[in-house]
Each structure stands twice: as structure tokens, then as C-alpha cells.
Amino acid sequence: MPPRLKMPNRTTRTHIAFLALPVALFVTFYIYPIISSIHLSLHSWDGFSPSMRWVGLQNYVTLLGQPRFFNAVINNVTWVVFMLIVPTGTGLLLAALLDRGIRGESVFRILFFLPFTIPAVAVAAIWRWMYEPSNGLLTTVLELVGLGGLAQNWLGDPAIVNFSLMGAVAWWTTGFAFLVFFAGLRNIPTECIEAARIEGATPWQTFWKVSFPLLWPSTIIVLGMSAIDAMRLFDVVWATTQGGPAYSSEVLAVQMYDLAFGRFAMGRASAVAVYLLLLSAVIIMPYIYYMSKRVTESEAE
Amino acid sequence: MKRTRLLGALFAGAITATSAYAQDTYEIWHYYAAGSELAGMEALIANGNEAVDEANFKGVIIPGNVVELRRQLQTAFLGGQPPAAYQSSMAFELKAFVDGGRLHPLTEVWSEINGDEIFPDGVQRVVKIDGVPYGVPYDLSLINNVFYNVEIFEELGLEAPTDWESFLATCSALSDAGYQPLGNAGGPFWSLYNFYAPLVSVLGVDGYYQLASGEIGFDSPEFAEALDLYRDTMVSCYADNWSGKTWTQTADDVVNGDTGMFMMGIWVAAYFEQADFLAGENFDVFQAPGTVGKSIFQMDALAVPAGSEAAIEAAGKFIAAAASPEGQAAFAVPKGSLAPNVNVDPSVYGYAGSRFAEQFSEAAANDAVLPNLFFLLPTSVGTELGVQIERFAIDPSDAVKAELMSTLETLRQEALAENAFIAW
Amino acid sequence: MSNALAQRQTALTRTILIVFAIIFAAPLVVATLTSFKSPPELTRVLSLPSELYWQNYQAAFERMGRSFFNSIAITVPAVALSILIGAVAGYPLAYMRGSSGKLVYFLLLTGMLVPFQIVQIPLFFLIQRLGLYDTIAGMWLVHTAYAVPFCTFFMRNFFASVPRSMYEAALIDGCSPARYFWKLLLPASTSGLAALAIIQSRAIWNDLLFAITLTSSDAARPVTVEISGFASSLQVEYGPLMAATLVSVLPVMAAYLLFQKSFVRGLLGGAGK
Numbered sequence: 001m002p003p004r005l006k007m008p009n010r011t012t013r014t015h016i017a018f019l020a021l022p023v024a025l026f027v028t029f030y031i032y033p034i035i036s037s038i039h040l041s042l043h044s045w046d047g048f049s050p051s052m053r054w055v056g057l058q059n060y061v062t063l064l065g066q067p068r069f070f071n072a073v074i075n076n077v078t079w080v081v082f083m084l085i086v087p088t089g090t091g092l093l094l095a096a097l098l099d100r101g102i103r104g105e106s107v108f109r110i111l112f113f114l115p116f117t118i119p120a121v122a123v124a125a126i127w128r129w130m131y132e133p134s135n136g137l138l139t140t141v142l143e144l145v146g147l148g149g150l151a152q153n154w155l156g157d158p159a160i161v162n163f164s165l166m167g168a169v170a171w172w173t174t175g176f177a178f179l180v181f182f183a184g185l186r187n188i189p190t191e192c193i194e195a196a197r198i199e200g201a202t203p204w205q206t207f208w209k210v211s212f213p214l215l216w217p218s219t220i221i222v223l224g225m226s227a228i229d230a231m232r233l234f235d236v237v238w239a240t241t242q243g244g245p246a247y248s249s250e251v252l253a254v255q256m257y258d259l260a261f262g263r264f265a266m267g268r269a270s271a272v273a274v275y276l277l278l279l280s281a282v283i284i285m286p287y288i289y290y291m292s293k294r295v296t297e298s299e300a301e
Numbered sequence: 302m303k304r305t306r307l308l309g310a311l312f313a314g315a316i317t318a319t320s321a322y323a324q325d326t327y328e329i330w331h332y333y334a335a336g337s338e339l340a341g342m343e344a345l346i347a348n349g350n351e352a353v354d355e356a357n358f359k360g361v362i363i364p365g366n367v368v369e370l371r372r373q374l375q376t377a378f379l380g381g382q383p384p385a386a387y388q389s390s391m392a393f394e395l396k397a398f399v400d401g402g403r404l405h406p407l408t409e410v411w412s413e414i415n416g417d418e419i420f421p422d423g424v425q426r427v428v429k430i431d432g433v434p435y436g437v438p439y440d441l442s443l444i445n446n447v448f449y450n451v452e453i454f455e456e457l458g459l460e461a462p463t464d465w466e467s468f469l470a471t472c473s474a475l476s477d478a479g480y481q482p483l484g485n486a487g488g489p490f491w492s493l494y495n496f497y498a499p500l501v502s503v504l505g506v507d508g509y510y511q512l513a514s515g516e517i518g519f520d521s522p523e524f525a526e527a528l529d530l531y532r533d534t535m536v537s538c539y540a541d542n543w544s545g546k547t548w549t550q551t552a553d554d555v556v557n558g559d560t561g562m563f564m565m566g567i568w569v570a571a572y573f574e575q576a577d578f579l580a581g582e583n584f585d586v587f588q589a590p591g592t593v594g595k596s597i598f599q600m601d602a603l604a605v606p607a608g609s610e611a612a613i614e615a616a617g618k619f620i621a622a623a624a625s626p627e628g629q630a631a632f633a634v635p636k637g638s639l640a641p642n643v644n645v646d647p648s649v650y651g652y653a654g655s656r657f658a659e660q661f662s663e664a665a666a667n668d669a670v671l672p673n674l675f676f677l678l679p680t681s682v683g684t685e686l687g688v689q690i691e692r693f694a695i696d697p698s699d700a701v702k703a704e705l706m707s708t709l710e711t712l713r714q715e716a717l718a719e720n721a722f723i724a725w
Numbered sequence: 726m727s728n729a730l731a732q733r734q735t736a737l738t739r740t741i742l743i744v745f746a747i748i749f750a751a752p753l754v755v756a757t758l759t760s761f762k763s764p765p766e767l768t769r770v771l772s773l774p775s776e777l778y779w780q781n782y783q784a785a786f787e788r789m790g791r792s793f794f795n796s797i798a799i800t801v802p803a804v805a806l807s808i809l810i811g812a813v814a815g816y817p818l819a820y821m822r823g824s825s826g827k828l829v830y831f832l833l834l835t836g837m838l839v840p841f842q843i844v845q846i847p848l849f850f851l852i853q854r855l856g857l858y859d860t861i862a863g864m865w866l867v868h869t870a871y872a873v874p875f876c877t878f879f880m881r882n883f884f885a886s887v888p889r890s891m892y893e894a895a896l897i898d899g900c901s902p903a904r905y906f907w908k909l910l911l912p913a914s915t916s917g918l919a920a921l922a923i924i925q926s927r928a929i930w931n932d933l934l935f936a937i938t939l940t941s942s943d944a945a946r947p948v949t950v951e952i953s954g955f956a957s958s959l960q961v962e963y964g965p966l967m968a969a970t971l972v973s974v975l976p977v978m979a980a981y982l983l984f985q986k987s988f989v990r991g992l993l994g995g996a997g998k
Contacts, residue, residue: 010901011896014901014902014903016817018813018903021813022833022877023814023829023832025873026836026870026873028870029851030836034843037844046400048378048379048401097738097742111749114978116927117931119933119952120931121953122967125963125966125967125970126752126755127752128550129755130752131545132770133541133542133545134541134546134554135771136770137751137755140771153544153545154545155487156542156543156546157695179923228837228838232841239956241487245487245692246688246695256843257368257372260372261371262371270843273840277838277840280840281838291834335956336962338959338960361942362954365953369937373937375846379846380853380858549961553767553769556768568959575765576764576768578765
């Protein structure tokens, strides 16, 4: 062994040993399937014939010419915006309110978290009733309070269906944001809050000037997870509308599924998957880059 | 380090500890996951286990619909672990898998059960690919019936309509009295199934098959006329907000006396009965205008994957049992569908079922048994047709109609270029 | 600040919270009522059940049967393994200096971009070749593997919040880096591990996609597959579906209640406090 390449020291060896299994799992279960998807996307294949036909980039080109594809892309982007704002904002609001020492805190805490534990198919089934357009809970309540004019054909109107699905997903996922923010608020040292109060800050000011900046780590987690969930969104849409009516609520993962198994177009579905991966990369990569940069920052601390 | 190795050992130990597979049990895959459908499948499997001594059959539910089943089959085929037999739809659903070399021809079983005698012609032709049978039918549902609430009809003194004119008059009477005239539900199937009635009115039986085989274009004046008829009749009668409901929610509207009529597959009869809404008493049924004396049907067959000899042999025995009058009745009665085998005694059915059986044999005599167009068309065309018709039913404007016709015509041309159409 | 104002603010806070609580609870109330309705009553969504129709629960239990235990057998070890793998990967990444650590971390995090639907078919081959198709151990492996990015991310962040002085002091005392991890760091990180346990319990317990792809029989099928069975195909059995859903939520709720104290401290790194 040449002397320059000295044996790595004990710490480095330990580090490598620790990373070996996770990295091996990652390569096997992430990298290999992605490469195989890219391979499939360059072929025309029904999904079960013994042979497939090489078509080059044709699947990619065809998709770019389809309004259906762009509709799904736009839906995905809308979902990202929605997920970054609504469940996150609601979760923050609820956490901030509940953090002020309200009686029955534990009941509220369980209630806000509960929907998050329900499986997606059940969420879909429950909200199919909520949104039943003539006798469902939502329409009934609106009529009871004299706002019957606001009632909509919740899941059947192509112009409304995305908002309806978002409402259901907000109900489903706000619990996560709430939980993280609530934990974040409880982690803020009481001295900071006390100090602000002594200086005469109102609770509103205290929250925005003192608590919120200290919540940044929680916010990062919630925003990142929300964006990732929005890109991967599948279950609830598939189980509630299957992307309908007439593709109006389709997101990329749903389109991929429909092409692959609804129409036996495995190659084209794989091309959708690769586009989805690229789009996620564009939207989420900055976040991941930011997170990995924090490694250096925390080392500097 | 030691712990990491421990983790590996843990995995290895777990691997050897599990995974045991009984040798003589054969799986039948299906997506009848609930209710009367599941009851029917369980009865069919029990029938198979009773009739066949050498093998044991087990139903495996693939939750979802045909899309999920295909996905599961795909992985199973690629992995070399397909079931002994599975629930398959007809025509292109079978053809796709035959073209992929994944299905075992059922010629032997077919002659053993005398398939050419026991199944009507219209049924036979959608389970044979190039004359070779690849599926044995066991579940047949008519989709050209309109169900109506008897109480509402009696209250308004209405009779079951027989043509489009009386149908429209019935709609007006219902809506004048404050009822929703005709229910429908969201999704790519239900509007399409309703559309078949105007389609057959315009094209007739032969034209229907010509559309299926790609001979009539989607930009043709006949097809446009069918769309217009659909718009002027059924679409104009649809209940408010229909597209936001599931078919069971619309069925509930009929039960609760909000909606007068509902054109749906005959499985809705089983749903009604389950809700104590009884055939002949609370609801009754008539054939949609334009389809009187004809039957449009949806059908499931058992298909057998190519592969293991033992599994194919066992599946053959299961299928022979399933095709017998006892097997067919075992499934159809609890499910509320019709037995495709003509030797099944109609007395096994209840009030609704015997009406449907009558309709079906009349249609067979008229040579007017029409399989669901969705499955007669190449998969990409049929699926898109469903989506486009729903879109048109929601917004029946000329712009949507024009777009529908051009989208489908483009797909037809593509399919023609690939020689994908079949004359069934 | 006057007392009256403070009181009014508290009242307002309470009101907002109660309104949200009602919004959050209403769908669950409807679900609960539905789980007690007989089939004819189900046609009226908002009606009250005339009597408690326990048959739905009976049907749910019959159908869930073994799958409920499969879910437990899958979830408990898979949660433990996925947290462990996250900790094992997060530890060096929190302490490594230089660009190689950052690169590995970045690479692992990109896994969070991957939509799981695209891995299905290659995954099926892998699992089958390993002889793990339709086994509970196969589900452990898959859940552990697909948890790598998120759990690594989570645990690295947590470890980064543990004061580095603790690590350096231990090394000076002659403790090996591996020993430090097992003997000092992990025991000091229970709150972070607990927080991750809640998130992972929910994710693994509710998984449907991997379960459908990789299991086919009673030997390994988890409860989500059975629940989705009630909700799929042509017919939906709402009564048993809701009964099964409510029952299946209980274990995750139990995990939440069990770990929630630590969760508050652990989510953002609080071992040092």
C-alpha cells in the first residue's frame, strides 16, 4: 500500500461502516428502480408482452403535445402552492392558539391530530359523503345557515373539484403541521417569551417577533414535507375521483397510473414518471440543497 | 459494528422464518371486494371446491377495479407467479393478454363443457380470439335498463316509457312535479353506458358493431347524430349535480324518492334489495328507448394464465365446475347478475332477475345481444371514449362535441394504422 | 393590558379553536354514526342510526381477522428498524466534516423526491428474487429501505442539535465513535426517536401501495388492504368500512398518546436541554 493512502482513521472507518447499509439500501431501492424507469420510458411496451420496442424519446415528445399532460403538471404545481400555504398556515394558527394555555388542551390536541391517522381510502370514502352535492353534510350545513347558494357540485364540477379535494386533504394533513408547530412552540424557552412580555409586547407582537423566528426549524420541516407530499400526491385523488371528471383533477402520479394500467402504455407512463421526477427536482431540490447546506452551518455552531 | 451485523442477522433470520406456501392450493384472483359481488364469488369458489377433489381453490381479492387487477397481474406475470385463474372482462381485455402471450387457450375445457352450445352467440364471440376461446363466462349484467321508483310513477300516473318521445314526456312530468327525472353518476362508465341507448337507436345493431370494428368514424354524421340524440334526451333529463355522485349515492336518491329514474347496470337491483327497496313493489324496470328487444351487456369470464401445467389443469377443473348450471347459478343468484349459460333454469332468479333473463333470451332470439362497446374497442380508444362522453354529458356544448369527435377520431386513425381494431 | 381585554382574547381563542374542532370532528362523527347503521339506513347519510347495528363491527373484524395482526407484525419491527437505520445513517452525517458527508447526505435526501409508484415493478422483482414476496419480513425490508431518506434527514437534524462538546468529551475519554453512538447518543435521544416513531407508525400502518404490490395472501396482508377492499370495485360497504377504519386508527392513536410527551421535546432536537 503506498504510504500516501494511509489507512483511514478509526472515526472515518466507523462512519463508513455506519453509512454502508443505508447507502446500500438506497442504491438498491431507489437508484436501480429509477434507472429501470428511464429504460422503460424509451420503449413502447404494454406491460406484459415478452418484448418491447425501442422508440427513443418519442414518449417524451408525445406527452409534450398533450393538453392532458400539461393539465396534470399545472394541477401538481397548484397542489404544491396549496400544501405550502393552507395546511401549514392552519396548523400554525391552531398551534399558536392552543399554546396559550387553553382548558381542554389535550382534547383539542387529539382531535386535530386524529384525521392524520386515517388511511387514504377511508378519507376518500368519508369525503365522498361530505361532498355529496344534494344531501351531503357540507351542502346541508350551508343550506341550514342560509348560504345554500354557495353549495356546489363539489366533486362533479371540473372547475370546483380540485378545491374540494384540497379541502379534504387539508382536513387530513393539517394535523401533521399542527403537531410539529405545537412541538416547536413548546420548545421555545419560556424566558424568551417572558422577556418580551416584560418589555410590554402584545401577544400578537410576541408571536411574530419572538416565537415565529424561533419556529424556523419546524417551519422548514413542515414546508418541505408538504411540498414533497404535494408532488407525490396519489392515493386520495385516485380513491376519490380517479382524476375525473374528464381529467380535471388529474395529477401526474394519477396519470402515470392510468396510462400504465388503464391503457397498457407502460413506456409512456414511465416517461410521465421521469417528468414527475424532474419537476419534483426543480421544485424541491432547492429545499434539499438548503437542508444539506445546514450541515455545514450546524458544524460551525 | 457488532450491532450492524446483528441487524443483518435479524433480517436473514426473518427471511428464513416466514414464506411458506401450500402446494395444492390454487388462487383465483378477482376484484369483487364487497357486498353481493363478494358473496357471489365466494359461492362460486365453494362450488369449485366441492366439485373438484384433487385441488383446493382460494379466492384472492385484489381491492380496486380492473385497473388494479391488471397492475397486480402484470407484476405476477413478470415475476412468474400468476394465479391459476382470474376474473377477466371480455374482448379487448382478453386480447391484450393473449397478444402478450400470457393466456392459456381454453379449447379443451370449452369442448368439455360444450361451450358452443351453452353460451349464446353474442357471448361467445367476445371470449374467443381468432376463434380460440380464452375465457369462460360466468357473470353477465345487462346495462340497458332504466330503473324507476314505482311510488313516484303511481303518484303521477306515469307508465314506463317505450320510445324517446314518451321518455321525454315522462321526464317533464317528473320534473314538473319537483322530482329529479333521471339519475346518473360521475366516472367514465355510467354516462357511456347511458349513451349506448341513443347510439343503438341511431346506428342499429350492425352499425354498433361497425363502430366497434373501426369501420364507422367518430367524425361521421351518424356518430354526431347519436351525440345529439343523447344530448336532447338523456342529458336534458339528468338530475342536478349528477356528476358529483357515485352510483350508490344516486341509487339512494331513487330509494329516498328524490329521483324518478336511473339507468344503471342490473347490479343496482341487488343494491336496492339490500336497502329493503323491493323489486316489483318499490322499483321496477324498463328497457331504455332504442334498445327494446335488445340487450347490451357487461360480462366477466375466467381466464387462465399460461405457465404451470398443474395450475392449468386445476384451473380447467374449476372452470368446468363454474360453467355448469349449478356453478353459474351459485354465482349469479347472490350477485344479482345473469348466468351466461342458457341451461340455467330461470326459476332460480327473483322477480327482477327473471325479467332480465327474459329480456336476454328475447334479445338472443333477435340476434341483438350487444357486448359493452368499451371492451370491443382497442383499450386506448374505449377508455378515452368513456372519459369524453362523461365530459360531454357535463357540458353538452357544440365546442365539447367537436373536440370529442376529433379526439376520438385521431385515436381511431392511430389504431387503424396499427391494425388494432377487430371485427368481433 | 387590561384584564377584560385578556379575557376577551381568551374567549376569542376558545371560540376559534372550538370552531376548528367541530370542523375536524364532523366527518369523524358522520363516520362513527355510519358504522352503526344497518344497510337500509345507510341510504340517508345524515340520519341517526335507529339502533346500534354491531354487525358492521362483526363484519369488519371477520374480514380484518388475521390482517390486523399482520399489520402489527409489520409495523412494530418496521418502525423500529426504520428509526434505527435513520439513526445509523444520521449519526455520521451529523458529525462528518468535509464535502463527502454533505454529498452523501444530499444524495440520500434526493430519495424524498421519488414518487413510490415508479418503483413498483423493479421493486417487485427485487423482493421476489430475495424470496421475500408475500412475507412479513419482506415488508420490513421495504419499509426500512424507503424510510432511509426521511429518517436520515430527521435523525441527522436531531443529532446536530446535540451539543458537539458531548461527543468530543467522550472521544477524549477514550470512547470509540461506535460506542459513543450506542451507549451515549442513542439513550440521550429517546425524544427524537419517539417523535420519529409517531410519524413512522402512521406512515407504515397506513401504507397501501407496497402492501398491494408485495403481498397476496393472509400470511402477510396488512389491514389497509382489507379496508380498501370494503371501499372498492362496484359496491362500497360503508358500514363495515367505517367500522374497520375506526378500529384500525386505534393503534396509531395509541402510539401517538404513548409517545406524545417525548414528541414535543423530540421533534426539533431537545436532547441537550
